[in-house]
Amino acid sequence: MVKYQSDTLDHIFSALSDPTRRAILARLALGETTVSELAEPFDMSLPAVSKHLKVLEGVGLLVRERQGRLHLCQIDGAPMREAANWIGRYRRFWDTQLDSLADYLERSNTNNRKNPSGGKNG
Amino acid sequence: MVKYQSDTLDHIFSALSDPTRRAILARLALGETTVSELAEPFDMSLPAVSKHLKVLEGVGLLVRERQGRLHLCQIDGAPMREAANWIGRYRRFWDTQLDSLADYLERSNTNNRKNPSGGKNG
DNA sequence: TTGATATTTAACCATTGAGTTAAGTAATGG
DNA sequence: CCATTACTTAACTCAATGGTTAAATATCAA
Numbered sequence: 001m002v003k004y005q006s007d008t009l010d011h012i013f014s015a016l017s018d019p020t021r022r023a024i025l026a027r028l029a030l031g032e033t034t035v036s037e038l039a040e041p042f043d044m045s046l047p048a049v050s051k052h053l054k055v056l057e058g059v060g061l062l063v064r065e066r067q068g069r070l071h072l073c074q075i076d077g078a079p080m081r082e083a084a085n086w087i088g089r090y091r092r093f094w095d096t097q098l099d100s101l102a103d104y105l106e107r108s109n110t111n112n113r114k115n116p117s118g119g120k121n122g
Numbered sequence: 123m124v125k126y127q128s129d130t131l132d133h134i135f136s137a138l139s140d141p142t143r144r145a146i147l148a149r150l151a152l153g154e155t156t157v158s159e160l161a162e163p164f165d166m167s168l169p170a171v172s173k174h175l176k177v178l179e180g181v182g183l184l185v186r187e188r189q190g191r192l193h194l195c196q197i198d199g200a201p202m203r204e205a206a207n208w209i210g211r212y213r214r215f216w217d218t219q220l221d222s223l224a225d226y227l228e229r230s231n232t233n234n235r236k237n238p239s240g241g242k243n244g
Numbered sequence: 245t246t247g248a249t250a251t252t253t254a255a256c257c258a259t260t261g262a263g264t265t266a267a268g269t270a271a272t273g274g
Numbered sequence: 275c276c277a278t279t280a281c282t283t284a285a286c287t288c289a290a291t292g293g294t295t296a297a298a299t300a301t302c303a304a
Contacts, residue, residue, distance in 0.1 A: 013139035017132050018292085022208070029212060035251060048293055050252060055291095069250045069301040077215025084209045084216075086144070090151065091206075093199025140262085157281060170263055172282060177261095191271040191280045246304085253298070260291075268283070274276090 008059070012083045015059045020044070021052050025061060028075035035071045130181070134205045137181045142166070143174050147183060150197035157193045 015021055024038055039049035053073065056062035060079045065072045137143055146160055161171035175195065178184035182201045187194045 007141065009144070010139050010141055013135050014291095016209075017135035017139055019129065019132055020292090022131065025212070029215070036249090044292090045294065046251070047253080047295085051292075054252090071251065075212070075215055077212045079216075080209050080212050081216040084206065084213075087138075087202050087206045087209065090147070090197070090199045090202050093151070093197055094201075094203040094206075136261095142262090158279090166262090167264065168281070169265085169283080173262075176282090193281070247302100248304100249300100249302075251299080251301105254296085255294100256296105257294075258292090261289085262287105263289100264285100264287075266284085266286105269281085270279100271281105272277100272279075274278100 006082070008079070009082060009086055011059045012061075012079050015055050015061060016080075016083070018052065018055075020049070021056055024049075024052060024056065025075055028062065028073060032065075032072050032074040035073065038073060128204070130201070131204060131208055133181045134183075134201050137177050137183060138202075138205065140174065140177075142171070143178055146171075146174060146178065147197055150184065150195060154187075154194050154196040157195065160195060 020042060023041070027033065027038060027041075035050065035053065036046070038053070039046050042049060053062060053064075057064065060076055063074050063076045065074070142164060145163070149155065149160060149163070157172065157175065158168070160175070161168050164171060175184060175186075179186060182198060185196045185198045187196070
């Protein structure tokens with residue numbers, strides 16, 4: 001039984017896994033705007049978008065500044081840093097010329113099954 | 123109506139949003155291993171882990187090399203590149219000195235609007 | 245006050261996701 | 275052959291997610 005990692009990471013990745021939400025963030029990257037303007041491009045109801053905004057707000061990717069009846073929304077990328085850091089730890093598995101690990105293993109490793117206690121990758 | 127972005131991104135982020143799956147990847151980063159060894163640390167049934175592996179395999183983050191009745195699993199980070207690229211586009215929203223937009227607002231604004239919706243604890 | 249505008253909340257529904265147990269498949273070895 | 279080992283598939287439950295419509299809230303503007 002292993003102790004689980006940060007569950008904010010769960011929520012950040014989960015928030016980013018929805019295309020509508022990513023599109024909203026893309027729009028927000030251009031500058032702050034209102035809920036209805038955010039909703040406009042999508043073929044879905046306003047409440048649906050409202051929920052998406054709530055999710056983004058929940059993980060801190062979106063910040064609201066209410067101005068009368070308008071809700072001005074801005075992006076806050078800070079939570080993405082965590083995600084980026086996590087993914088970054090796996091950079092060596094994709095950022096090199098050895099795209100797939102298979103290549104790497106083929107070259108560096110004759111036959112070390114299982115625990116690579118003498119492992120040199122790092 | 124806006125055209126959606128890559129739906130592989132959906133699946134990659136979704137795959138990464140599960141802590142069990144991330145833990146599996148972490149283990150895999152240490153070297154290839156079998157299904158049962160991957161399953162061992164978790165307090166869940168083998169079929170449950172099997173499903174997780176299938177998800178990871180589905181997005182290409184895991185590669186199997188069957189060897190008799192053992193399924194040797196390796197990580198393939200390649201799909202993460204896409205996720206990293208996507209997140210990277212938002213780097214300016216977190217990599218700068220203005221860490222969180224909240225700080226910015228706090229300074230430039232009346233600081234009364236901190237927790238607008240307040241719904242859940244988060 | 246009345247009505248329109250901006251947005252959320254509530255209640256509901258269908259689909260998906262993560263887990264379960266039980267059964268099935270395939271390779272190994274006495 | 276038969277049992278064991280390694281793993282998957284099937285069938286099911288339960289909770290969460292993403293959408294809906296209808297109603298509620300709050301602000302602006304006559």
